[in-house]
Amino acid sequence: MTDRILDCLMAINLDVTIWTARRKLTPADFGGAELPPEELASLGSKRVCNPEELKVFGMLKARAVSLLDRHGVRFLGGWGIPADKAEGLVEELRKIQSEFAAAKTDFLSRYDQAVQEWISRHTGWEQLIADSTVSADYVRSRLGFTWQVYRIMPPGTNTPIDEGLKEEMRxxxxxxxxxxxxxxxxxxxxxxxxxxxxxxxxxxxxxxxxxxxxxxxxxxxxxxxxxxxxxxxxxxxxxxxxxxxxxxxxxxxxxxxxxxxxxxxxxxxxxxxxxxxxxxxxxxxxxxxxxxxxxxxxxxxxxxxxxxxxxxxxxxxxxxxxxxxxxxxxxxxxxxxxxxxx
Structure with a gap:
């Protein structure tokens, strides 16, 4: 039964990374004010860029997830998809990937300006934001859209090694x-x-x-x-x-x-x-x-x-x-x- 299913099934893992534009708050951000110990409470984060600038990446990721949800079933941390539909689904993912790459290029081209506009927008907190900004190269490394398609081959040993995969298939x-x-x-x-x-x-x-x-x-x-x-x-x-x-x-x-x-x-x-x-x-x-x-x-x-x-x-x-x-x-x-x- 497991072998028959795996003959018709391919697995796909979607790997999309999106920069959050957040940096961790530190005690220094509060100018030496007395704060509770870390075992009692942890500090949150601060935004160093307008989150609206990054919405397009979340929307494109959601489109890719929706595409795979419509045709596949959740499997091994990704999706199981019909083998005969894999090529068509990958073609659709390529289109979304192209849009993601174009949005990334556009955002990075105006990244420094976007950060300065964000700083100017928050009077009185300029230094807090400026001290936490990151380079455009750093942001580039945190924006990515890839996937991996693969077939599952069971060990075929009828030992406990097989049990995890068999349970997933059942x-x-x-x-x-x-x-x-x-x-x-x-x-x-x-x-x-x-x-x-x-x-x-x-x-x-x-x-x-x-x-x-x-x-x-x-x-x-x-x-x-x-x-x-x-x-x-x-x-x-x-x-x-x-x-x-x-x-x-x-x-x-x-x-x-x-x-x-x-x-x-x-x-x-x-x-x-x-x-x-x-x-x-x-x-x-x-x-x-x-x-x-x-x-x-x-x-x-x-x-x-x-x-x-x-x-x-x-x-x-x-x-x-x-x-x-x-x-x-x-x-x-x-x-x-x-x-x-x-």
Whole structure:
């Protein structure tokens, strides 16, 4: 199992260093004032350059981390990525690296001026800053953007030497589902919680999750079924326009499912055992865990029974999308039973 995963997996380590523009405060900075002993309290730091000047480097690092998070899974202090995507990901990293290098050159070209402007901005503290400044060459050595891609080769000895790597590999599936749950929770709060309608833009994080799972199906047998489940949900949606009514309820149920790593494992196993993705989605729309557990092959007859009758009629109608003005004003809105999912 470990060898099969490692045949499809490559590891990547992102090594980005950013100068913080901070120097440690010293007792001399306080002009001989009495300070508590170091065992009781430690001094903080002072900024010797405007932190706004360095924001671009943090943004570029965040872009690189986001890129690897979208396609890989955290592994050995870096990321495990599909071997067949390594070349494309490295090409994207090269683009970010080029932007980082250009920003570095630009910043260093005006570094001395930036420091002087920072000193002038803080009247009365000029000497404190001036005494702690560093050279442009020092800053240059503290700004870097590199990465390393490598394959993992197990010792192949079946001794305790192997155990650390084997344990890491056994946990990859759980790590992946935990990452999916985190992304789904962010999508829930940003785009789905309490909404009566959403645009297709709300599907973007779900597409990212689906593509990530589809690229990492070799990690765990239940990954592919969850990727298929999301793709089946996409196929049931209209190509354009607002997403409302039963379709939105189905999506909300799907996102709630994606937020629970254990539920993902259980539903992935159900699909492996013969339950269809469409049946899972029908169960989510019905709002009952019993229907999902029994894996219906058709839409359950009791869909909407726990909802106000006119809302159930709206969801069952075949005459087009549901609009907010069609919903009864004085009645509670349908809520999917959480079934422990949210």
């Amino acid at each position: 946990g990859l599936g759980n790590t992946l589902f935990d990452e999916v749950a985190k992304s789904a929770s962010e999508a829930w709060h940003k785009s789905f919680a309490g909404k009566l309608e959403v645009t297709h833009k709300a599907l973007s994080p779900l597409r990212t999750i689906q593509q990530k799972l589809a690229g990492l199906t070799f990690i765990e047998p239940r990954v592919a079924p969850i990727a298929d489940l999301i793709q089946t949900a996409f196929a049931s949606l209209p190509r354009r326009g607002m997403i409302r009514g039963g379709r939105l309820l189905m999506l909300q149920g799907l996102v709630a499912l994606l937020r629970d790593p254990q539920a993902l494992i259980e539903h992935g196993q159900k699909i492996i055992e013969g339950c269809t993705p469409a049946a899972i989605l029908d169960g989510l729309l019905a709002g009952g865990c019993a229907q999902v557990s029994s894996c219906p092959n058709t839409v359950p007859q009791d869909v909407g029974q726990d909802m106000p009758v006119d809302i159930a009629e709206i969801l069952d109608a075949d005459d087009g999308p549901v609009f907010p003005e069609d919903l009864p004003d004085a009645r509670p809105q349908p809520v999917l039973p959480n079934c422990g999912l949210w």
